[in-house]
Amino acid sequence: MRNEKWGIALSNSFPKRIRIFDTTLRDGEQTPGVSLTPENKLRIAKRLDELGVDVIEAGFASVSEGEMEAIKLIVKEGLKAEICSCSRGVKKDIDAIVESGANSVHLVIPTSDTHLQYKLKKTREEILKITEECVQYAKDHGLIVELSAEDATRTDLNFLKKVFTVGIASKADRICPCDTVGVLTVEKAYQLFSDMRETFPNVAISAHCHNDFGMAVANSIAALRAGASQVHVTINGLGERAGNASLEEVVVALKALYGLEIPIKTELLYRTSRLVAQLTGIDVQPNKAIVGENAFAHAAGIHTHGVLAHPSTYEPISPELVGVTRRIVAGKHAGTHGIKATIEEMGLHPTEEQLKDIFSRVKNLGDKGKKVMDADLLAIAEAVMGLQKSKPIQLEEITVVTGDKVTPTASVRLKLNDKEVTGAATGVGPVDAAINAVRKAILNVEPIHLEQYHVKSITGGTDAMVEVVVRLRKGGRTATAMGVREDIVKASVEAVISGMNVLMADYNKSGDNRAKREHGK
């Protein structure tokens, strides 16, 4: 089996149709610190439906009024996906699901001795009785029933089978032996799901793997190879503790590495990941597979050289397949062509010789791990072309006063083309006041606008380094610049003035060729 679009593929034994059960809105929302409003749950559910998942586990209906409202909202939307809600082995939980209008119940029954003894304080016999009653009750109320054995991977295998046998006798539609604390290995997963498949040949089997040891994706795939036909996943691998198997990793691995046809619109994966990160507030680390900012970025010289020559040298799949754009990390990689274009936008026209020198200096900066902003590129080009002269704007002095009994106020004294100008302004805080003061001092002369202001998350202490990145606009041109200081006010002012200096460089009298290039391309 070989899927040409994805390039690499291996044949292997999988079920004909793999169903994707997304639990971003349930297990994913149980991520510590995450709480979604009903409206935001709906936004995510609509995106998941567009993506093409088979089941959306929308929440835990009995948990709160907000949860109930969210599930009702999602049901009302009439999506293509099956809408599911989670329930303990308690009738009032099932009643809540019936009230919500969801199609199915994800009925979670603990089965390990640890859970029975310490959490539920119930005997195995009681568990079997609860299973029977709850499955029947849910079926009587018209729900599709997915019966999960919680902590199944630390459960006595005979008892686990008894629970499922009882559930299936009561007409459970699907069963799921959950790897609740992520202790499966691929060998164990393959063994367990083969056994389940053999023992229960007439019921759909799901895999639910947690990532406590970084193996949730591999375990999910092993389960699918062994007999599972549905897999529980979350966007960005959210979920309790280290999270669940990540939807994007499982789906893309199945498509690209095993050549399977999974009807998920992978080109929407990156957008979906961003939406979930934004609404949950849980950032995706740069080195996260498939959707991390670096997943298709290239830094080292050898790699950028290879990727520029032929992307497949260092890319297992094409970034467009998951809706991402390749990033040749600013500097070493834009390649001479990209760097030349950016410099020409600034109104500079280096010779071939100069361009080579600029390129190698940019590479040097990049080799030191520095991000190369437009402001850095201009400084390098000026140096190489012998155009160094004083910057249009030079900061002479800035002072900010702030507090809870004083309106944040800043004063600034600048040299603007060698003339002294001053500005004073208030703001919502010291940074806002400082930037407002700079803009006031400049605005009469130069109509420059702050288009984007971004501060990387600050971790550590109150004296940690702060990295501010800004994008400024003047007419049709934009420029990026960065400031890095322990002081957020100074870092912000540095970034803004440095970006303004790029836009005010007077090499470019016509002023507006980036817009032209962009519209003309």
Next chain:
Amino acid sequence: MRNEKWGIALSNSFPKRIRIFDTTLRDGEQTPGVSLTPENKLRIAKRLDELGVDVIEAGFASVSEGEMEAIKLIVKEGLKAEICSCSRGVKKDIDAIVESGANSVHLVIPTSDTHLQYKLKKTREEILKITEECVQYAKDHGLIVELSAEDATRTDLNFLKKVFTVGIASKADRICPCDTVGVLTVEKAYQLFSDMRETFPNVAISAHCHNDFGMAVANSIAALRAGASQVHVTINGLGERAGNASLEEVVVALKALYGLEIPIKTELLYRTSRLVAQLTGIDVQPNKAIVGENAFAHAAGIHTHGVLAHPSTYEPISPELVGVTRRIVAGKHAGTHGIKATIEEMGLHPTEEQLKDIFSRVKNLGDKGKKVMDADLLAIAEAVMGLQKSKPIQLEEITVVTGDKVTPTASVRLKLNDKEVTGAATGVGPVDAAINAVRKAILNVEPIHLEQYHVKSITGGTDAMVEVVVRLRKGGRTATAMGVREDIVKASVEAVISGMNVLMADYNKSGDNRAKREHGK
């Protein structure tokens, strides 16, 4: 085989001694945007040595003066680990390694047709010749040689074997078929490394797996089961694109899931992860296995209830084994058990009726998408229990002056248990000065320390909302609090004072029962 300390274990076939080859300082440093100074490389190398890794790949000696300096510094330190440096198939790269004083060379020779054709523009014959010459040259210069075939997993198997045959004939000490773009599956990994083991029975074999499809850890373990005896890993899974197999995940999985003895001091893993995150600037996502902030945090009611009754219900291993402390997080999914425990730690003992009310108010906050901090929980509990009274600390006034010509300075006037206290301090910026001033005013009376200060990334404008989360410690108790304002100074002060108020609430005269509970379990 069962390792009692780690609890769960499976017997399996592995080499007797697994060697850990850490490449945080080489492949990890190739993470886009990362650059380490020689001094910081040394700091990480010392920590890796303390952790107990066998090999430290310290950098790419020929790449720059900084790299050379870093490797020399690390060599001079006389660590226990073998110090290795990376090289292309180019003699000047090997010369640089000899000059650096490193013990070994990680010689990387591309072998796939894609790399030969598009990147190197060399024939297979040329590659064989380069391999022979470079291995010999390195051995002649007294280096241990680890010969890596780059992109081996997309290389014609016969040619791959030829390259290794030539390398071994020239006395290469170890061979490594690299999964450069992360396309291995566990089945392929097992197959490839079994074949390598059979073909080359007398040489050590390494695995080098990338995480493009989220399977680097499982693939590394499959390789070790099949015949590899050394594994390339990085702290936090740093590395090109989606990164390499993560040291902490591979090591803890081998110990906990397979019961192997790996001489790594796992209790240093969390600290090591923090150090690397801090020095590289690459954050670890909260849902990262082993070292993520949520890896041992519990939010859902079912989970907190279970963990409070018996930690193993929802924890595969004890957090202390990797140097982390368990965290119970309140929120909409929280159950009464978790909330009750947290409130009792604060010294409050609500009736069942009051607890229900507190519980429902917490859920309400959660439904609105709010994170529930310890400070919120205390405020709710006080309101429900009719204990509202003035907070121990009340901010009367804070004033901060900052700028580029003035040392950031803050003064603060507080009511501390109804007595007025003042404090003044300088800092590296306005936030640091303000928090220092608050701490100065309080410290004589209350030994409270700011353990963690985190600002969520700020996106939008300079007037965007800023979310500051802090964790404070007083003896054995900690408290979390949050401040959300447009002004980072006010948000920070609000968070810190609100957290201090939790720790100073005098309901809890004994002061230290969280520590007791944890030690008494």
